[in-house]
């Protein structure tokens with residue numbers, strides 16, 4: 001078994017308009033990633049050094065992965081997505097090889113956005129974990145690769161974490177992940193936007209009031225809202241397919257969905 005699975009280049013299909021709320025974060029990513037990737041010469045001419053590394057931090061399910069994919073897509077860049085825990089390998093030396101391979105591929109395919117989700121898994125502050133020696137080599141490999149990214153080479157690294165507090169400070173030094181962007185839980189207005197995004201292609205009953213739903217879903221993340229809509233559509237589908245009363249389902253639905261109801265006639 002080898003951790004050296006092939007590094008996959010992706011062209012994500014996420015657009016800015018697929019992300020509800022987060023307007024300021026999107027603008028910051030446009031300026032820090034999209035513009036430098038699209039107009040490198042202008043940046044050179046003006047002597048502006050764009051960041052090589054950006055750290056998105058905030059609670060789970062708030063759109064960090066979506067943002068990284070959208071900025072790659074909107075910048076017409078390739079995308080390489082990895083998860084911290086997945087890079088960890090039992091086989092000494094394999095993880096470092098994988099990191100090297102990822103950056104090699106990224107340079108080759110530039111412009112490329114490398115996205116490292118759950119970076120805290122590979123870069124916890126030294127001493128946080130037992131057996132940290134092995135992690136330290138891995139972290140050092142990552143830092144070496146980051147330091148080796150040349151200005152305007154078209155490679156940008158975006159990392160995400162729910163735990164910025166446990167990251168090794170070496171990671172956050174200038175020239176590494178020196179741009180920190182908070183991706184907050186959605187407020188009511190953002191939740192409405194997220195409901196709109198996820199119901200775009202879903203036929204809604206006339207009495208569905210998304211504004212009311214946004215109000216009632218305090219504390220829900222974007223991922224939770226997506227789940228609510230998916231679940232609602234599924235319940236409508238089940239009802240349309242079986243035509244028998246599904247009280248249990250209805251009851252759960254009531255609880256889970258409050259008033260979101262997908263119009264059944266569209267399935268019949």
Ligand code: ATP
Nearest residue numbers: 018019020060061062063064065066194222223226
């Ligand atoms: P984690 O910290 O758990 O990795 P994350 O912040 O990376 O989460 P995503 O993977 O981007 O979250 O979001 C998960 C799913 O939730 C997305 O595929 C999307 O459907 C939905 N979602 C989250 N935030 C938003 C948003 N702002 N607008 C639209 N959909 C969203």
